[in-house]
Amino acid sequence: MHTFFFSAAFALIFIALILIGYPFARLSRLEAKPSRIFWAPALAMAVLIAITRSLAYVMPIDLAMPWLLALLGLWLIATWTRASVRADFCADATATSGMTFALCILGIVMAVVLCNLPIPLYGAILFEGTSNHDSIYYVTNARWMMAHASTETLAYSPLDPFYSISRFFFADHAPLGRIGSEALLGFVSSVARRDPVYLYNPMQAVATATGIFALYALLPHNVATMMKRISLRSACVAISLALAPAAMQMVLNSNFANAFGTILLTAFVVFACRSRPAWLDPIPAVIFAALLATYAELAPIGLGVVGSIMLCTWLLREATFTEAVVRGVRILCVVALGAIVFFWISSSAIWVIKGAYFEASTQGTAWGDPYAGLKGPRYLVAFLTTTRGVLEHIPKGAIWLSILVVIASALLARREKKEEPFYIGVALGFLVLAGMIVFKEFNYGKMKIAEYFSLFLPPMMLFAVARAPGTRKRWSGALSTLALVLIAGLHISCAYAMVMQSLNFGEKKHINTDLMTISAAASAHANGRPISARFTEQPYFFSMWFTYFAKTPVVFSNDFGGGGYLASYTNDHPAAPFESAPLAVGQDEYMRAASFPAEPVLTRGRFTVIDLEHGSRFSVSGLHANEGPFSWMPKEITITVHGERAKYINAVFAHRFIPESPTEPVTIRTDESTCETEFDAERNEVSFPLPPGKKHTITITARGRAESPQTLIEGSGDARVLTYQVSAMSLSDKPLFTPIHCTSP
Numbered sequence: 001m002h003t004f005f006f007s008a009a010f011a012l013i014f015i016a017l018i019l020i021g022y023p024f025a026r027l028s029r030l031e032a033k034p035s036r037i038f039w040a041p042a043l044a045m046a047v048l049i050a051i052t053r054s055l056a057y058v059m060p061i062d063l064a065m066p067w068l069l070a071l072l073g074l075w076l077i078a079t080w081t082r083a084s085v086r087a088d089f090c091a092d093a094t095a096t097s098g099m100t101f102a103l104c105i106l107g108i109v110m111a112v113v114l115c116n117l118p119i120p121l122y123g124a125i126l127f128e129g130t131s132n133h134d135s136i137y138y139v140t141n142a143r144w145m146m147a148h149a150s151t152e153t154l155a156y157s158p159l160d161p162f163y164s165i166s167r168f169f170f171a172d173h174a175p176l177g178r179i180g181s182e183a184l185l186g187f188v189s190s191v192a193r194r195d196p197v198y199l200y201n202p203m204q205a206v207a208t209a210t211g212i213f214a215l216y217a218l219l220p221h222n223v224a225t226m227m228k229r230i231s232l233r234s235a236c237v238a239i240s241l242a243l244a245p246a247a248m249q250m251v252l253n254s255n256f257a258n259a260f261g262t263i264l265l266t267a268f269v270v271f272a273c274r275s276r277p278a279w280l281d282p283i284p285a286v287i288f289a290a291l292l293a294t295y296a297e298l299a300p301i302g303l304g305v306v307g308s309i310m311l312c313t314w315l316l317r318e319a320t321f322t323e324a325v326v327r328g329v330r331i332l333c334v335v336a337l338g339a340i341v342f343f344w345i346s347s348s349a350i351w352v353i354k355g356a357y358f359e360a361s362t363q364g365t366a367w368g369d370p371y372a373g374l375k376g377p378r379y380l381v382a383f384l385t386t387t388r389g390v391l392e393h394i395p396k397g398a399i400w401l402s403i404l405v406v407i408a409s410a411l412l413a414r415r416e417k418k419e420e421p422f423y424i425g426v427a428l429g430f431l432v433l434a435g436m437i438v439f440k441e442f443n444y445g446k447m448k449i450a451e452y453f454s455l456f457l458p459p460m461m462l463f464a465v466a467r468a469p470g471t472r473k474r475w476s477g478a479l480s481t482l483a484l485v486l487i488a489g490l491h492i493s494c495a496y497a498m499v500m501q502s503l504n505f506g507e508k509k510h511i512n513t514d515l516m517t518i519s520a521a522a523s524a525h526a527n528g529r530p531i532s533a534r535f536t537e538q539p540y541f542f543s544m545w546f547t548y549f550a551k552t553p554v555v556f557s558n559d560f561g562g563g564g565y566l567a568s569y570t571n572d573h574p575a576a577p578f579e580s581a582p583l584a585v586g587q588d589e590y591m592r593a594a595s596f597p598a599e600p601v602l603t604r605g606r607f608t609v610i611d612l613e614h615g616s617r618f619s620v621s622g623l624h625a626n627e628g629p630f631s632w633m634p635k636e637i638t639i640t641v642h643g644e645r646a647k648y649i650n651a652v653f654a655h656r657f658i659p660e661s662p663t664e665p666v667t668i669r670t671d672e673s674t675c676e677t678e679f680d681a682e683r684n685e686v687s688f689p690l691p692p693g694k695k696h697t698i699t700i701t702a703r704g705r706a707e708s709p710q711t712l713i714e715g716s717g718d719a720r721v722l723t724y725q726v727s728a729m730s731l732s733d734k735p736l737f738t739p740i741h742c743t744s745p
Contacts, residue, residue, distance in 0.1 A: 018040045244457070652684065
């Protein structure tokens with residue numbers, strides 16, 4: 001059912017953007033008129049983001065929605081009832097061949113399907129395709145703005161901490177106060193009368209389709225000519241555009257604002273540099289304001305790229321020095337127009353830019369190098385494609401050979417001279433920025449910079465290698481075709497790796513009706529009492545989303561996830577002691593271990609609620625909660641057991657991190673007694689007997705040396721001290737493993 005909703009929502013929103021945006025494209029001063037259709041959804045996106053973000057500044061989006069919807073209706077009626085608009089649309093469509101449109105639409109369908117396979121396969125309403133958890137940010141921000149003006153103070157407390165997730169987005173001088181994409185998500189959700197969780201993935205699909213439209217608008221003239229008929233070369237181009245790796249990475253990695261921001265960055269550069277000059281052109285001014293609202297960090301990059309293009313325009317003698325300077329000054333006037341007219345957006349953007357360029361950029365080594373371990377050509381290609389899995393399995397010689405083919409094809413290709421300043425200028429801007437990131441060892445930026453240029457990189461590569469019409473040397477044409485095949489093959493390989501990763505994570509990290517119904521049912525059953533969130537698989541993901549849907553206080557424990565992005569708030573301000581929660585919610589296969597006996601109160605699909613009041617239950621402090629079947633133990637952990645029903649606590653301690661010897665002494669303190677035993681570095685399946693009583697504390701201390709990954713892996717940024725992988729922890733009335741035998745020290 002949700003697959004139909006996803007498909008319908010995506011199609012309707014994308015078509016609406018084309019209808020809204022084309023009249024704006026027609027009013028623009030864009031030189032290449034046939035590309036106006038391809039830029040229409042991006043322009044509509046910019047206008048809507050600028051308007052919705054502005055309205056959200058003074059009123060809730062739900063309150064503004066009817067007025068904005070009426071305004072859009074009047075705009076559509078006023079523009080599309082004019083014969084000249086319809087005639088221009090038909091003329092632009094005719095100027096672009098039917099084959100080009102067919103390949104573009106097929107590419108959109110392919111990309112949207114591949115990037116959203118968990119929706120039909122797992123019945124997902126929302127899913128995460130990587131280890132990232134950022135969807136909760138964007139959905140929560142959108143939900144807040146639907147009911148509140150963005151200037152209102154966020155309401156959260158130790159008893160109801162949920163909106164603390166958004167505290168960096170709405171505070172004064174907010175370091176992440178770029179909420180334009182969330183304003184648009186909130187508006188679309190308000191129109192559909194749905195929670196933003198339902199529209200999150202459809203809106204990402206809309207960004208995917210809009211990005212592919214922009215890629216076709218950016219095609220060099222000789223490549224656009226090639227696309228008018230089906231051939232091996234045109235098929236390779238279509239595949240390369242549809243499966244652009246960095247663009248797919250943004251969508252699968254939940255970079256929601258980045259996906260919209262990259263489209264606006266690309267549109268701003270194009271409308272600033274490829275429009276007929278004007279001192280106060282409103283179209284690029286609105287695009288720039290929307291860019292500031294959506295992803296303000298990209299604004300300086302956009303200005304840098306524009307400056308690079310102006311420099312190349314002069315160096316390549318397409319304009320005199322004076323003409324290039326005057327054109328640059330005109331663009332700065334347009335930027336000033338957008339910043340002044342939308343001053344409420346630009347004033348917030350200042351703090352975002354300050355945080356990104358003067359604070360976060362100085363902490364680059366806090367992130368691990370995403371391509372650590374790769375060297376030479378593998379590192380280069382991984383840097384450009386934002387993926388490394390495929391490259392680890394391709395022989396280095398094959399990568400070198402492919403690079404040489406592409407370089408040779410680029411050297412021999414004939415290109416449109418008038419297009420050179422634009423593409424060479426963009427390439428120069430990319431190289432300068434990438435060089436600065438590598439020089440400063442800003443590891444986080446090594447992946448982000450390719451994402452920011454994700455809509456420029458494929459056209460730039462095609463401009464470099466594609467043969468212009470009139471080239472008569474067959475071997476030159478064959479070399480160009482081979483280069484296109486290699487580029488398409490690389491994009492297919494990268495897409496395959498990313499889609500398989502997405503399926504793996506999406507199977508574990510998706511929201512469906514089971515979680516929504518168990519949240520509502522558990523809240524009703526709890527009747528205001530706290531519920532313990534005890535999700536063991538993907539604990540951050542599910543504990544946050546359970547809190548999103550629940551209507552009762554939620555208690556977290558570090559060993560079961562700690563609330564994810566809520567952790568920094570709930571850990572400092574615990575809503576209630578863990579043992580005060582009479583109910584626990586989680587995935588059925590793990591809940592049986594959380595309490596003994598595990599008595600289900602409610603079950604919905606793979607989720608269940610169990611009674612904690614009439615049995616024994618445990619919590620652990622010290623464990624590093626993880627995203628899988630185990631958690632890392634530091635030097636010491638403390639297990640607290642409540643209740644008298646259980647007689648043993650069972651656990652597996654395995655795969656000692658950097659062991660000094662095959663075995664090591666481990667100290668165990670149970671209530672008031674202390675003893676010592678030996679743990680094997682590989683695997684220890686142990687059951688600890690519990691003494692009589694209602695509450696017990698067991699402290700386990702590894703006596704050997706403990707290391708952190710950052711001391712062993714350069715640039716890892718992981719400062720955790722690790723010893724054993726702890727798993728299969730459970731309570732029982734009989735030992736599940738060999739009872740531990742201690743010898744007094």
